[in-house]
Amino acid sequence: MTALEQPGILTPSQAREVFRTGEVPATTSGWCRGHVQANLLAVPRDLAFDALLFALRNPGPCPLLEVTDPGDPHVREIATADLRTDLPAYRVYERGRLVAEVADATEYWRDDLVALLIGCSFTFETALATAGVPLRHVEQGRNVPMYVTSRRCRPAGRLAGPLVVSMRPVPAGLVATATEVTAGHPLAHGAPVHAGDPAELGIASLDRPDFGEAVEFADGDVPMFWACGVTPQAVVMASEVPFVITHSPGRMLITDRSDENLAQ
């Protein structure tokens, strides 16, 4: 078995090297266990204040891990990485529409972009597994399902739109455990926003996620929903923002930070 067949044991720099050379996995969930993963939102300089303000006003979906200087495509704190190449895949939005999904963002990158790196719920999955909570999407080899909800984020400037959540089926007897474990990771979205009836969040059907893939429930599983770092992508679409680059949902920047350093 090669290291790539066991992505959980790769180091973050090995994983980024794999992505830099063009490998595009279905998801980075389960990769480099014990390390923080991050969502990407890169916006033109003239939208950067609105984006920062939006993140500050919506710390549930948008906990900020690092923000780059305008024009600098590198992160330097959470990892030493080139944001144009070191994620598995990217989405490019123009006027709110998805215009490209690519493994390398170099040709789309602009020298006025500011990148926001936002916490990801994959970060707390190691802690969930350690606490005995099964991860159905990992068991099934799928990307986590994500849903646009009927909840509105707090707007900021030109940015307004819905909350997006990730969903994990959790055995009913472990809902309290999963809540407690994830509450300890506020920079990875923290405690769930809801457990139970998806209709409460305006989700019509769990079988048709807006991002990622549907997962199978085991008998007795309850759907649990966490605020998701794909929220800015739904907001970008709703707000018809002229131009942004994001990660491809479920395919994150893997950072050098250990989970423990972000837990509280």
Added chain:
Amino acid sequence: MTALEQPGILTPSQAREVFRTGEVPATTSGWCRGHVQANLLAVPRDLAFDALLFALRNPGPCPLLEVTDPGDPHVREIATADLRTDLPAYRVYERGRLVAEVADATEYWRDDLVALLIGCSFTFETALATAGVPLRHVEQGRNVPMYVTSRRCRPAGRLAGPLVVSMRPVPAGLVATATEVTAGHPLAHGAPVHAGDPAELGIASLDRPDFGEAVEFADGDVPMFWACGVTPQAVVMASEVPFVITHSPGRMLITDRSDENLAQ
């Protein structure tokens, strides 16, 4: 004894009314005990991204409590207050120089200003007092002394400059207690940055604070230093920023939030 002679028992809205009608106390330390106080930094829209990024990169001196929409002189979350009138006093800086200190900022306010409200160490003074830590500046009826240090903040865009600290003399046997108590208030600057020799922070003499007033030490007191929300004012001066309005050091916005809600 009137309520004004016992400012600790005023409600925050009563205190703001007092300030709105022109009263300017030496300090708001000790006012409205149990309520969060906040520093003000109001910057033109074109500096707002740099200011937000500076705060995010320097959460010790600049924990963000609320950020207003451009042009809106009101806070709506931490209090319902008019930032132009509801603080005791203001400073106006042009090209890094202090050009006015006024009790009412209305005539200086601009419609492109964005206001950052930043946590204040006065917030944790109730907790210190409850833990038996004496507050020398309160006992002596003085504004807390603040010092520009030799430590540099992390820069952001056009903003770069030194860390400012507030200093409180603490009996040696209570230094550990004071550290522990304040560490629980990260949105009020949290644990001290230093205790002991002021020279470690590049402070030549405790008798000559850069802001506020010198305080007397009791026998056995050790100087303890906390990151201070006046830091942006020192940074504004060092960076020669064209225009900002701040609170007058030690004369804060008193919010409606209780201390407990900000403690962690």
